[in-house]
Amino acid sequence: MTEKKTTIELKKLNKKFGDIIAVNDVSLKISENDFFTILGPSGCGKSTILRLIAGLEVQDSGAVIINNKDSSFVQANERPVNMVFQSYALFPHLSVRDNIEFGLKLKKISNIDIKIRVEEILELVKMNGYDFKLPSELSGGQKQRVALARAIVNKPKIVLLDEPLSALDANLRMEMQQELVNIQRNLKMTFMLVTHDQDEALSISSKIAIMENGKIIETNTATNMYEYPSKKFSAEFLGRINIIEGASSLIDNRMLFNSDTFGKINLERDIKLPKDGVLGIRPEKIIIETGLNKHKNRVSMNGTITNWTYYGDVSYITIELKNKSKVYINVQNIHRNSLQELNIGKKLFASFDINDLIILEK
Amino acid sequence: MKKRVQHYTPVNYAKNNTLKIITFIFLVILYLPIINLIMFSFNDSKRNIVWRGFTSKYYEKLFENEMLFLAFSNSMTIAITSTIISTFLGITTAIALWKFNFYLKKYYDVALLFPIIIPEICMGISMLVFFNYINWPNFQLWPFTLSSIIIAHVSFIFPFVAIIIRARLSMLNNEILEAGQDLGASKYQVIRKIIIPFMSPALVASALLAFTLSLDDFVVTFFTSGPNSVTLPVKIYSMVRFGISPEINAISTLLILIIIICTYFAIRFLSKSNREFMK
Numbered sequence: 001m002t003e004k005k006t007t008i009e010l011k012k013l014n015k016k017f018g019d020i021i022a023v024n025d026v027s028l029k030i031s032e033n034d035f036f037t038i039l040g041p042s043g044c045g046k047s048t049i050l051r052l053i054a055g056l057e058v059q060d061s062g063a064v065i066i067n068n069k070d071s072s073f074v075q076a077n078e079r080p081v082n083m084v085f086q087s088y089a090l091f092p093h094l095s096v097r098d099n100i101e102f103g104l105k106l107k108k109i110s111n112i113d114i115k116i117r118v119e120e121i122l123e124l125v126k127m128n129g130y131d132f133k134l135p136s137e138l139s140g141g142q143k144q145r146v147a148l149a150r151a152i153v154n155k156p157k158i159v160l161l162d163e164p165l166s167a168l169d170a171n172l173r174m175e176m177q178q179e180l181v182n183i184q185r186n187l188k189m190t191f192m193l194v195t196h197d198q199d200e201a202l203s204i205s206s207k208i209a210i211m212e213n214g215k216i217i218e219t220n221t222a223t224n225m226y227e228y229p230s231k232k233f234s235a236e237f238l239g240r241i242n243i244i245e246g247a248s249s250l251i252d253n254r255m256l257f258n259s260d261t262f263g264k265i266n267l268e269r270d271i272k273l274p275k276d277g278v279l280g281i282r283p284e285k286i287i288i289e290t291g292l293n294k295h296k297n298r299v300s301m302n303g304t305i306t307n308w309t310y311y312g313d314v315s316y317i318t319i320e321l322k323n324k325s326k327v328y329i330n331v332q333n334i335h336r337n338s339l340q341e342l343n344i345g346k347k348l349f350a351s352f353d354i355n356d357l358i359i360l361e362k
Numbered sequence: 363m364k365k366r367v368q369h370y371t372p373v374n375y376a377k378n379n380t381l382k383i384i385t386f387i388f389l390v391i392l393y394l395p396i397i398n399l400i401m402f403s404f405n406d407s408k409r410n411i412v413w414r415g416f417t418s419k420y421y422e423k424l425f426e427n428e429m430l431f432l433a434f435s436n437s438m439t440i441a442i443t444s445t446i447i448s449t450f451l452g453i454t455t456a457i458a459l460w461k462f463n464f465y466l467k468k469y470y471d472v473a474l475l476f477p478i479i480i481p482e483i484c485m486g487i488s489m490l491v492f493f494n495y496i497n498w499p500n501f502q503l504w505p506f507t508l509s510s511i512i513i514a515h516v517s518f519i520f521p522f523v524a525i526i527i528r529a530r531l532s533m534l535n536n537e538i539l540e541a542g543q544d545l546g547a548s549k550y551q552v553i554r555k556i557i558i559p560f561m562s563p564a565l566v567a568s569a570l571l572a573f574t575l576s577l578d579d580f581v582v583t584f585f586t587s588g589p590n591s592v593t594l595p596v597k598i599y600s601m602v603r604f605g606i607s608p609e610i611n612a613i614s615t616l617l618i619l620i621i622i623i624c625t626y627f628a629i630r631f632l633s634k635s636n637r638e639f640m641k
Binding site for chain 1: 546
């Protein structure tokens with residue numbers, strides 16, 4: 001496989017606002033055609049990274065390299081990047097068409113080319129026929145489409161999306177997520193999104209970076225980030241997880257983990273648990289059994305249901321084991337009447353495969 | 363029989379007959395004198411009491427009256443000059459209050475309202491005293507004879523302009539300006555291509571308003587005008603002292619006409635600017 005071209009490279013980027021460290025020593029590489037997502041809780045500095053790339057803020061130290069060119073001190077209007085703002089930031093006094101043309105007109109592109117490109121983009125975002133509407137006459141989803149069109153029509157090296165879908169309702173958000181991915185793939189563009197929505201990050205990105213307190217905790221592909229996270233914070237932030245604390249030892253090059261919850265677990269892996277490392281198991285990897293499963297690759301448990309949250313397609317239940325520790329299980333709602341078996345207070349057996357255990361660093 | 367229940371919703375005033383009558387009386391009192399004034403400007407009589415047939419001779423007489431023409435051209439010169447100056451001052455004040463933070467900004471904000479709140483008579487007298495105190499030269503050469511009136515007008519008109527433009531600018535948030543920059547506009551282009559087009563409806567509206575405020579001002583002008591700088595409202599006042607002739611009706615009608623036209627366009631531009639934010 002050939003190495004993909006790097007579109008954006010951040011080198012040891014730092015930014016402070018007064019006493020608050022918004023971006024702390026961030027280094028990142030974003031390759032061409034990636035759909036790169038920065039996922040993190042509110043106020044972790046993820047939007048600041050976008051603004052640093054766009055040139056709307058100036059870093060205290062470090063470098064922003066766009067297309068192999070050091071752009072750290074290039075003005076925002078001269079960077080080949082375009083942003084979709086959280087509030088859409090459409091020009092309220094301009095029509096949809098004038099909004100989309102704004103960037104092209106500044107680039108002194110001929111009128112005929114502008115017309116062709118705007119038509120193409122309007123088609124692409126399904127907004128043809130709305131050319132002469134004012135932003136105030138559009139719905140939230142439509143404003144979103146115009147904001148996106150206004151950014152991609154300039155063919156930037158990277159499109160920066162600052163929580164663009166957070167103002168939309170759940171169904172519309174899902175629809176727009178799918179459309180974003182389609183547009184990104186069809187146009188072969190590089191997208192960078194920041195969001196605090198885990199589902200959104202998982203469903204649309206090719207790569208995810210998890211961020212906390214101004215620092216990038218971990219970067220990985222979307223599936224690996226969920227299935228093989230290496231940090232406790234990222235495992236807990238992206239989806240749910242049961243953390244299993246305990247101590248480990250190596251016997252015959254095999255790891256033996258003495259857990260507080262499940263007793264001794266024989267991990268058939270010849271790796272050593274990192275210092276203050278823990279194990280984790282995703283709730284959907286645990287299945288309900290009719291009895292105690294004695295298979296050597298499976299860890300079994302039995303306990304009482306203490307909590308049950310119903311989501312329609314799935315239910316999250318909490319069971320309490322004999323040693324008072326709690327385990328979360330995600331149960332698929334396969335049959336309508338399977339709900340009846342999930343009463344609070346009911347005793348049940350469950351088990352999981354030791355290969356599904358995740359080793360996490362604190 | 364079923365009892366009829368009448369529903370009143372808080373905003374359904376149009377169906378309330380009492381309110382309709384009150385509104386009607388109000389409009390009659392407000393507009394009847396004006397209609398009367400306009401009507402008698404076409405009356406073929408020296409007195410404004412009995413209708414003696416249609417004539418336009420008083421309008422013709424107006425154009426022969428050199429003193430009136432001088433007062434009219436004084437008024438127009440003052441109105442145009444003070445509109446230009448107060449629009450410029452209004453824009454810069456509005457931008458300063460919108461975009462920048464400076465020492466005592468909060469108080470400056472309130473101080474801006476003073477010329478609007480202070481009774482015009484006080485404003486006029488204070489201007490008179492002020493010009494005396496600083497020994498403002500008594501110019502003999504036109505249009506410098508109008509300088510003190512223009513200064514006085516600008517000082518009470520530009521706050522109106524500033525407030526209208528500032529209200530408009532407050533709808534323009536920082537992200538919109540950043541979006542412009544992000545799309546390739548330099549700082550200068552952001553001003554030229556976003557801020558100015560954005561505030562232009564408010565700009566035109568406030569300029570028209572400034573023009574009418576200056577044109578029909580009497581009190582402040584009365585105190586700041588000299589024998590060489592009589593404006594139309596001041597001239598009308600001095601004519602009234604010798605009795606009301608249809609000529610006064612005619613000149614007043616023309617003044618009303620100019621102001622109605624200006625106000626109509628001012629409202630049109632303001633409502634255009636508001637429409638962008640409706641819904």
